[in-house]
Amino acid sequence: MGLVAWSVAAAAGAVVLSHTIVDPLVVIGYFSVVAGFVAWRLIPLLSDIFFEARLAGNDVNKAHRPLIPESLGIVVATIYLMALFLFIPFPFKQWFAQDDRTEGIRTFPFQKLGEFLAALLCLQSMVFLGFADDVFNIRWRYKLLMPTVASVPLLMGYYLSDGVTYMIVPLPFRPIFGQILNIGILYYVYIVMLTIFCTNSINILAGINGVEAGQSLIIAISIAINDLLYVNGPDKPAADVHLFSLYFMLPFIAVTTALLWHNWYPARVFVGDTYCYFAGMTFAVVGIVGHFSKTVLLMFIPQIVNFIYSTPQLFHIIPCPRHRLPRLNPETGLLEPSRAPLQELSPLGHTLARLLNGVGLTRFTYNADQTPAEMTNLTLLNLILIYTGPLHEQTLAGVVMALQVIGSGVAFTIRYKLVHFFY
Amino acid sequence: MGLVAWSVAAAAGAVVLSHTIVDPLVVIGYFSVVAGFVAWRLIPLLSDIFFEARLAGNDVNKAHRPLIPESLGIVVATIYLMALFLFIPFPFKQWFAQDDRTEGIRTFPFQKLGEFLAALLCLQSMVFLGFADDVFNIRWRYKLLMPTVASVPLLMGYYLSDGVTYMIVPLPFRPIFGQILNIGILYYVYIVMLTIFCTNSINILAGINGVEAGQSLIIAISIAINDLLYVNGPDKPAADVHLFSLYFMLPFIAVTTALLWHNWYPARVFVGDTYCYFAGMTFAVVGIVGHFSKTVLLMFIPQIVNFIYSTPQLFHIIPCPRHRLPRLNPETGLLEPSRAPLQELSPLGHTLARLLNGVGLTRFTYNADQTPAEMTNLTLLNLILIYTGPLHEQTLAGVVMALQVIGSGVAFTIRYKLVHFFY
Numbered sequence: 001m002g003l004v005a006w007s008v009a010a011a012a013g014a015v016v017l018s019h020t021i022v023d024p025l026v027v028i029g030y031f032s033v034v035a036g037f038v039a040w041r042l043i044p045l046l047s048d049i050f051f052e053a054r055l056a057g058n059d060v061n062k063a064h065r066p067l068i069p070e071s072l073g074i075v076v077a078t079i080y081l082m083a084l085f086l087f088i089p090f091p092f093k094q095w096f097a098q099d100d101r102t103e104g105i106r107t108f109p110f111q112k113l114g115e116f117l118a119a120l121l122c123l124q125s126m127v128f129l130g131f132a133d134d135v136f137n138i139r140w141r142y143k144l145l146m147p148t149v150a151s152v153p154l155l156m157g158y159y160l161s162d163g164v165t166y167m168i169v170p171l172p173f174r175p176i177f178g179q180i181l182n183i184g185i186l187y188y189v190y191i192v193m194l195t196i197f198c199t200n201s202i203n204i205l206a207g208i209n210g211v212e213a214g215q216s217l218i219i220a221i222s223i224a225i226n227d228l229l230y231v232n233g234p235d236k237p238a239a240d241v242h243l244f245s246l247y248f249m250l251p252f253i254a255v256t257t258a259l260l261w262h263n264w265y266p267a268r269v270f271v272g273d274t275y276c277y278f279a280g281m282t283f284a285v286v287g288i289v290g291h292f293s294k295t296v297l298l299m300f301i302p303q304i305v306n307f308i309y310s311t312p313q314l315f316h317i318i319p320c321p322r323h324r325l326p327r328l329n330p331e332t333g334l335l336e337p338s339r340a341p342l343q344e345l346s347p348l349g350h351t352l353a354r355l356l357n358g359v360g361l362t363r364f365t366y367n368a369d370q371t372p373a374e375m376t377n378l379t380l381l382n383l384i385l386i387y388t389g390p391l392h393e394q395t396l397a398g399v400v401m402a403l404q405v406i407g408s409g410v411a412f413t414i415r416y417k418l419v420h421f422f423y
Numbered sequence: 424m425g426l427v428a429w430s431v432a433a434a435a436g437a438v439v440l441s442h443t444i445v446d447p448l449v450v451i452g453y454f455s456v457v458a459g460f461v462a463w464r465l466i467p468l469l470s471d472i473f474f475e476a477r478l479a480g481n482d483v484n485k486a487h488r489p490l491i492p493e494s495l496g497i498v499v500a501t502i503y504l505m506a507l508f509l510f511i512p513f514p515f516k517q518w519f520a521q522d523d524r525t526e527g528i529r530t531f532p533f534q535k536l537g538e539f540l541a542a543l544l545c546l547q548s549m550v551f552l553g554f555a556d557d558v559f560n561i562r563w564r565y566k567l568l569m570p571t572v573a574s575v576p577l578l579m580g581y582y583l584s585d586g587v588t589y590m591i592v593p594l595p596f597r598p599i600f601g602q603i604l605n606i607g608i609l610y611y612v613y614i615v616m617l618t619i620f621c622t623n624s625i626n627i628l629a630g631i632n633g634v635e636a637g638q639s640l641i642i643a644i645s646i647a648i649n650d651l652l653y654v655n656g657p658d659k660p661a662a663d664v665h666l667f668s669l670y671f672m673l674p675f676i677a678v679t680t681a682l683l684w685h686n687w688y689p690a691r692v693f694v695g696d697t698y699c700y701f702a703g704m705t706f707a708v709v710g711i712v713g714h715f716s717k718t719v720l721l722m723f724i725p726q727i728v729n730f731i732y733s734t735p736q737l738f739h740i741i742p743c744p745r746h747r748l749p750r751l752n753p754e755t756g757l758l759e760p761s762r763a764p765l766q767e768l769s770p771l772g773h774t775l776a777r778l779l780n781g782v783g784l785t786r787f788t789y790n791a792d793q794t795p796a797e798m799t800n801l802t803l804l805n806l807i808l809i810y811t812g813p814l815h816e817q818t819l820a821g822v823v824m825a826l827q828v829i830g831s832g833v834a835f836t837i838r839y840k841l842v843h844f845f846y
């Protein structure tokens with residue numbers, strides 16, 4: 001009953017907004033609050049149907065390994081998409097309030113609308129494929145292909161709209177390449193790589209309560225802050241693209257907050273691959289459409305570190321156990337680094353493992369004869385635990401979020417202070 | 424290995440097409456053949472993962488009720504969407520072959536691109552919601568809402584592009600309303616009702632092997648034939664919208680043929696709600712975007728008959744058992760009409776049931792005391808069986824397809840011969 005009353009109130013608000021010319025930012029702000037609230041209410045109500053559909057998993061870092069519903073990312077992603085669907089007309093309202101023709105030519109910005117629709121199509125494709133992954137457990141090689149498929153509408157839209165494939169060459173390389181370089185088709189390759197990286201890098205810095213939604217929330221807030229630096233600025237094209245970015249970030253922040261509420265320690269729901277893909281693709285899309293993909297990448301410093309740090313295991317130079325999550329010590333109730341066995345190492349793997357241990361990036365345990373037995377798995381979560389000692393699960397999630405905040409600080413510094421050394 | 428060779432050949436073909444200016448119809452024809460072939464090969468290969476995801480159901484009209492994979496519609500819908508994603512640039516190639524500006528104004532048809540993207544977004548939303556329905560078994564009242572949500576991008580796109588909400592008034596009503604009537608917001612209500620009808624009406628003329636894909640195939644071919652009457656005609660706007668419709672129909676015909684191959688008696692796969700929603704929405708979308716929704720509705724005569732005929736049970740005036748499918752008689756191997764009990768009838772239900780029995784639209788069975796015991800369920804499938812007598816399952820599916828062909832004949836007659844009596 002409460003939900004019905006709220007729905008009526010929300011609909012009434014939407015009707016009022018649709019009959020007045022208000023700043024689209026106000027509208028998307030309103031939609032975001034409503035979407036966040038609906039997500040916050042719906043997630044617990046829908047848990048049952050996830051159990052019925054057998055979308056549930058054990059929370060392995062709790063003493064009793066409770067079974068909790070999985071893939072709730074699908075709920076927030078659906079609410080998010082609905083909010084943006086309903087928002088479509090608002091940025092364009094000024095064109096139907098006045099006569100739409102200047103000297104017989106329609107001034108309606110169909111190109112902008114096309115970008116908006118292509119971005120939504122791309123996001124929805126990724127959510128859809130992410131959900132298919134949660135239902136079908138798609139194999140890794142196909143998983144890597146999914147963002148490529150999902151980004152096709154965006155690539156097409158990009159190609160069709162302006163298709164700028166120039167890059168500004170950093171200073172050290174200008175003697176070779178000149179100031180501006182047209183990288184042509186490589187630009188599209190870059191876009192695809194970016195979507196693959198953004199979607200999967202959140203998916204591998206994952207596995208403890210709150211960490212996927214937590215890091216995504218910080219990234220989204222950072223991108224939104226960066227957008228706010230431009231939206232009232234003198235550079236009209238820059239203001240436009242950052243406004244576009246805000247339209248996507250504000251509802252994302254709202255629904256992610258709702259999801260984090262239920263996914264925070266002790267989690268009542270899991271977010272699923274769906275959420276990780278959805279989040280990563282949202283960031284990639286705004287970066288690509290807004291032509292600030294390098295800034296978006298700067299917000300991914302912890303994910304980049306985690307990915308590079310993980311590569312020896314991801315490429316099987318060092319043995320990679322199926323799960324590399326920190327392990328619960330049931331006696332202390334704290335998480336400790338998980339470990340990989342050091343038998344059957346190739347000479348290269350042997351050298352690399354010793355090197356990492358020597359510089360403090362992993363920690364060996366030794367057999368009775370002083371030969372190395374195991375090393376900590378190469379993930380950022382385990383690395384944190386090496387230096388902090390065992391942590392409570394929610395503390396570890398908090399540390400990751402704090403690192404993400406520091407990363408954003410570094411990103412802003414590079415973007416606005418150090419950039420002059422390069423461009 | 425064979426599949427790899429085929430993929431390489433298909434990709435080579437696509438590259439050749441992308442480097443030459445060819446008629447987009449040739450391109451979509453090529454994409455359709457490839458999509459149909461890929462679907463035909465993939466459906467059996469993917470069956471296992473549907474079992475693993477517990478997306479499977481019993482085929483109740485076989486003696487041993489075998490368990491077969493369900494919701495394979497998701498596979499064909501995904502292949503279909505990928506084909507259309509990749510097709511996006513082709514209708515627009517002529518604009519990037521030449522200089523895109525006429526007196527400084529870009530001539531690129533962003534409005535057309537927007538319509539295309541909105542249509543794809545709408546279709547993908549419906550596929551996504553249909554799949555969610557297959558996974559979660561969503562309740563009826565929410566099911567009815569799903570096409571409404573999915574059609575939002577289309578409504579928005581429609582509103583933003585030209586937003587024509589005029590209708591031409593049929594002759595008998597012109598003294599009252601005049602020749603043209605602006606029905607305003609009612610037009611949008613009509614669009615939503617159309618999507619709800621198209622998606623659900625295929626879903627209720629369902630339940631025997633091959634019938635969902637079979638009827639959809641005939642409808643799609645009928646729409647495509649109607650399109651072909653215009654694409655080379657003198658009316659340029661009509662030619663454009665029917666070309667647009669063909670772009671959506673040709674790959675649909677291809678993937679549906681592939682699905683029907685595996686779903687035909689004895690079915691190796693079920694199509695799922697996903698497919699019914701996907702099919703219905705494809706027809707609704709081309710009708711709406713192409714402004715020939717009344718013609719599309721004319722192609723749905725068997726579905727309209729089935730829906731109206733079902734209403735006494737759908738609205739519970741007459742008892743509605745959970746399953747109304749024809750029943751297998753294991754002794755003959757033939758399907759016979761299923762029946763609903765006639766106890767606990769309201770006076771209205773009693774009168775209606777007697778009336779239907781009197782005019783031959785249902786058939787009673789009687790108790791020993793000559794009071795009515797049961798009546799055949801009110802579905803087109805049962806009605807056919809009343810008149811033909813028991814039929815083999817594949818014969819019944821064939822009869823429905825034949826009725827659909829007759830319906831299309833009637834539709835063309837009304838559309839091109841009788842229309843002059845009304846307009």
